[in-house]
Amino acid sequence: MTSFQPTAEFAAELDAQDALRDFRNRFHIPLAPNGQPSVYFCGNSLGLQPKAARAAVEQEFDSWEKLGVEGHFHGTSPWMHYHETLSDSTARLVGAKPVEVVVMNNLTTNLHLLLVSFYQPTATRYKVLMEGGAFPSDQYALESQVKLHGLAPDEAIVELRPRAGEHTLRTEDILATIQELGDSLATVILGGVNYYTGQAFDMAAITRAGHAVGAMVGFDLAHAAGNLLLELHDWDVDFACWCSYKYLNSGPGGTSGVFVHERFANRPDLLRLAGWWGHDPADRFQMKKGFRPMAGAAGWQLSNAQIFPMAIHRAALALVDEAGGMPALRRKSEQLTAYLEYLVHRLELPAEVLEIITPAEPAARGCQLSMLVHQNGRQLFDFLAAAGVIADWREPNVIRLAPVPLYNSFGDVQRAGQVLAEWAGKAK
Numbered sequence: 001m002t003s004f005q006p007t008a009e010f011a012a013e014l015d016a017q018d019a020l021r022d023f024r025n026r027f028h029i030p031l032a033p034n035g036q037p038s039v040y041f042c043g044n045s046l047g048l049q050p051k052a053a054r055a056a057v058e059q060e061f062d063s064w065e066k067l068g069v070e071g072h073f074h075g076t077s078p079w080m081h082y083h084e085t086l087s088d089s090t091a092r093l094v095g096a097k098p099v100e101v102v103v104m105n106n107l108t109t110n111l112h113l114l115l116v117s118f119y120q121p122t123a124t125r126y127k128v129l130m131e132g133g134a135f136p137s138d139q140y141a142l143e144s145q146v147k148l149h150g151l152a153p154d155e156a157i158v159e160l161r162p163r164a165g166e167h168t169l170r171t172e173d174i175l176a177t178i179q180e181l182g183d184s185l186a187t188v189i190l191g192g193v194n195y196y197t198g199q200a201f202d203m204a205a206i207t208r209a210g211h212a213v214g215a216m217v218g219f220d221l222a223h224a225a226g227n228l229l230l231e232l233h234d235w236d237v238d239f240a241c242w243c244s245y246k247y248l249n250s251g252p253g254g255t256s257g258v259f260v261h262e263r264f265a266n267r268p269d270l271l272r273l274a275g276w277w278g279h280d281p282a283d284r285f286q287m288k289k290g291f292r293p294m295a296g297a298a299g300w301q302l303s304n305a306q307i308f309p310m311a312i313h314r315a316a317l318a319l320v321d322e323a324g325g326m327p328a329l330r331r332k333s334e335q336l337t338a339y340l341e342y343l344v345h346r347l348e349l350p351a352e353v354l355e356i357i358t359p360a361e362p363a364a365r366g367c368q369l370s371m372l373v374h375q376n377g378r379q380l381f382d383f384l385a386a387a388g389v390i391a392d393w394r395e396p397n398v399i400r401l402a403p404v405p406l407y408n409s410f411g412d413v414q415r416a417g418q419v420l421a422e423w424a425g426k427a428k
């Protein structure tokens with residue numbers, strides 16, 4: 001990793017050695033203003049379209065066209081059991097048992113459903129710990145959940161903040177806060193990777209610390225699923241949810257994944273919001289009174305499956321499996337991001353101009369690098385876009401670059417580095 005070079009030849013050599021290089025051809029890559037494929041570093045917001053997605057959806061259009069309601073029972077993949085076809089690949093993705101996962105709804109909806117079960121404050125144990133500056137939807141979800149219990153957000157929600165002069169959280173500080181909160185702490189809910197800084201949290205250590213004080217521990221894995229190696233079962237995480245439209249390339253507004261640890265698999269007493277699709281399938285259609293949840297995460301389902309988003313998701317997850325799953329993706333990802341980091345450091349820009357705030361250790365980040373740009377950040381963002389580098393801008397002054405192992409190449413990273421160097425030359 002120490003012998004990176006900034007040249008196109010060197011990048012081409014890395015691409016030639018890359019076992020995943022052909023997966024790029026399985027995606028539609030948007031074009032840059034010059035008509036060439038762009039350098040798409042925005043998979044942390046919306047992953048690219050797998051070429052297989054359209055046919056997957058068309059297959060369900062065909063079933064609907066030809067079979068109507070009978071599509072629930074006939075056709076290539078009957079809708080009645082469609083969601084079950086996602087369980088194995090989803091379980092592999094997050095390091096879970098199939099009974100621990102289900103695909104349904106959207107992310108914020110699932111966060112609410114899980115908090116109903118896993119944030120049940122009492123008079124003494126009512127605090128919930130989250131990252132300060134978490135993605136706004138998570139903040140709003142938490143605030144409203146707290147209010148639902150008649151509590152004041154300011155009193156119940158504890159936000160973790162970096163130390164003065166630092167941009168990211170120290171694991172030791174997270175663990176110390178959990179310990180300090182002790183038996184006042186009901187629930188810990190953090191991102192697996194923070195959307196703004198790109199910091200990945202030590203989920204195993206945080207879960208252990210939370211459990212040691214008797215709290216529930218869950219994670220919003222929007223920026224972690226398809227990005228990090230996850231071992232949710234072995235880490236003993238209580239609950240988690242994620243979206244599928246970022247690193248899982250399942251399309252805008254795509255369906256969402258849920259994890260509930262096996263120890264809650266047979267806990268019908270655990271409070272939840274219920275719907276018929278979470279009811280025991282043996283008599284779901286008997287139309288009887290009295291909810292009896294299915295075992296596992298499936299028991300949190302409300303509604304019958306969203307076939308069209310799931311069809312895309314299934315095609316997209318198949319690509320992850322075909323590529324060798326997360327271990328293969330993560331190996332390449334670490335190299336891609338390290339190469340990008342090397343190219344940014346080569347610019348030798350003073351921290352007052354531009355600094356990478358994402359942690360340097362691979363274990364503390366996913367693929368994304370967040371650059372804090374203190375001067376003319378918007379201008380740099382526009383400069384990148386004009387040169388065909390699609391990044392994103394997050395207020396007040398961060399540019400996020402996310403090279404994704406399934407469809408980005410080392411050549412992409414080298415080109416982005418080149419554009420940054422041009423900008424830095426101009427900026428002098």
Ligand SMILES: Cc1ncc(COP(=O)(O)O)c(C=O)c1O
Pocket residue numbers: 106107108109135137138191195220222223243
């Ligand atoms: C951490 C996090 N939480 C929640 C959301 C919102 O998800 P959704 O719109 O699917 O509910 C996003 C991204 O949009 C996110 O990054």
Ligand SMILES: Nc1ccccc1C(=O)C[C@H](N)C(=O)O
Pocket residue numbers: 044045046135195222253
């Ligand atoms: N779904 C979207 C729709 C429109 C605009 C952005 C999003 C995002 O996903 C933002 C992303 N969660 C982020 O980390 O900024």
